[in-house]
Amino acid sequence: MTTGEPLIVLDSVNKWFGPLHVLDDVSLSVGRGEVVVVIGPSGSGKSTLCRAINRLEPINSGTITFDGRELPAEGKALAKLRSEVGMVFQSFNLFAHKTILENVTLGPIEVRGEKPAAARERGLALLDRVGIANQADKFPAMLSGGQQQRAAIARALAMQPKAMLFDEPTSALDPEMVGEVLEVMTSLAREGMTMVVVTHEMGFARHAANRVIFMADGKLVEDAAPTEFFANPRSERAKDFLSKILTH
Amino acid sequence: MDIFTDPTNIDAYVSGFLWILKLTGASAVCALVLGVLLAAMRVSPVPVLRGFGTAWVNIFRNTPLTLVIFFCYFGLYSTLGLSLADDLNLNNFWLGVVGLSVYTAAFVCEAIRSGINTVPTGQAEAARAIGLSFAQTLRIVVLPQAARSVVAPFGSVLIALCKNATIVGTIGLVEASTVMKDLINSYGNAVILIFLVFAGTFAAFLIPTGYFFGWLANRLAVKR
Numbered sequence: 493m494t495t496g497e498p499l500i501v502l503d504s505v506n507k508w509f510g511p512l513h514v515l516d517d518v519s520l521s522v523g524r525g526e527v528v529v530v531i532g533p534s535g536s537g538k539s540t541l542c543r544a545i546n547r548l549e550p551i552n553s554g555t556i557t558f559d560g561r562e563l564p565a566e567g568k569a570l571a572k573l574r575s576e577v578g579m580v581f582q583s584f585n586l587f588a589h590k591t592i593l594e595n596v597t598l599g600p601i602e603v604r605g606e607k608p609a610a611a612r613e614r615g616l617a618l619l620d621r622v623g624i625a626n627q628a629d630k631f632p633a634m635l636s637g638g639q640q641q642r643a644a645i646a647r648a649l650a651m652q653p654k655a656m657l658f659d660e661p662t663s664a665l666d667p668e669m670v671g672e673v674l675e676v677m678t679s680l681a682r683e684g685m686t687m688v689v690v691t692h693e694m695g696f697a698r699h700a701a702n703r704v705i706f707m708a709d710g711k712l713v714e715d716a717a718p719t720e721f722f723a724n725p726r727s728e729r730a731k732d733f734l735s736k737i738l739t740h
Numbered sequence: 741m742d743i744f745t746d747p748t749n750i751d752a753y754v755s756g757f758l759w760i761l762k763l764t765g766a767s768a769v770c771a772l773v774l775g776v777l778l779a780a781m782r783v784s785p786v787p788v789l790r791g792f793g794t795a796w797v798n799i800f801r802n803t804p805l806t807l808v809i810f811f812c813y814f815g816l817y818s819t820l821g822l823s824l825a826d827d828l829n830l831n832n833f834w835l836g837v838v839g840l841s842v843y844t845a846a847f848v849c850e851a852i853r854s855g856i857n858t859v860p861t862g863q864a865e866a867a868r869a870i871g872l873s874f875a876q877t878l879r880i881v882v883l884p885q886a887a888r889s890v891v892a893p894f895g896s897v898l899i900a901l902c903k904n905a906t907i908v909g910t911i912g913l914v915e916a917s918t919v920m921k922d923l924i925n926s927y928g929n930a931v932i933l934i935f936l937v938f939a940g941t942f943a944a945f946l947i948p949t950g951y952f953f954g955w956l957a958n959r960l961a962v963k964r
Contacts, residue, residue, distance in 0.1 A: 546869060548865055548868065548869065566785055568873065571868070571871045571872065571873050572871060573871075574868060574869055574870070574871045575870060575871025576871075577869075578869075579866075579869035579870075581862060581865070581866065581869075583860075583862050585860075585862035585863060585865060585866035586866070587863060587866065587867070587881055588863065588885060589884050589885050589888075598870070598872075598880065599870035599871060599872070602872060602876055602880060603870060603871040603872060603876075644866075647866075647870065648869075648870070651870055651871065
């Protein structure tokens, strides 16, 4: 799967929230086209790790490199980098005052300067791809959680990102809507999108991930292929975590 | 009783309230522009701008408006020689607009800032995540949503501004409250009537204004 130099590289990244060491000397590299699933107990720093990659969370020390360049400081260069990294949030965060289609076309029009008509056409195609083309003119609040999250994925894809970050994309969804979102993510993974996915969906980790990262207390504890990780976790923390979630 | 039939008095009454309307209109526009800029400064990532916005709000929100207006006249005009118009009345008018605007902008800024705080942080995060700049995030995503929760407080600020405009009478503009004082001086036997007419005129303008902003706020309420 992995070709050439890695797309995302974290080197000895540290971050504190006050006295809390949320990222403790984390080093990780994600190759192009690779799907990395990050799992771990809550408070382990996995969401912070995901958000640090497009600098929604600034880090205290270490370096993060995306596509060969170190993350720039706040400003134009950072905005450009963020436009190349799609992000999907737990709480969807669709723009509440814009229609679904406007949500999808906003970035292409305002950031890339695309013509509205062209952006609209591409936006509709993306909404069709995630199965909600018929909701294009509705406002986010009128859609189900699953539909909103699929719209949020379409919004991120509209920027034609080099990588996609998913921060617990299904955690706020009713159980019957989890499947439709995972389906879209699985098809993305198959098409070769580079993905970092923070999730509790072990099924997705098993069948769609190239690697599973296990985090606990801000540390990157294990980094293994999914079959290996689920069959033979090496660390006690991972064994304990898996025994708690897999016995139900 | 010929107070309100005497054409001279009616002219004075009308011109007094016209000054109030002009003061309110001009100051509302200036205070809105200034207030939006100040609010943008107060939420910006640049510490110097944040400090400037905070200082402005703290200074003007905590200084009596009478002092601000007096400073515009005695400080800016008499001492520093800042003349805003050749006509004496117009000069006083514009000095009044300056005072009312810088004062009211502090309240507009705080109304907007509290409105910005009603917009979930996720909205701004999502905007930044697709590559919008700070200014774009504010203009396209945050402010339009904040505006809807800011409409009702804006109504209160506008009403206060309209009433505050009477303070410009203290620097020699013959606005409504000055006309009222003059009429009371001339017609000592009709004090209550004069007072009721002037208070009633303010109420007749401002009560519908309040209801209008309430209605507008409901109409624009954002669906979540």
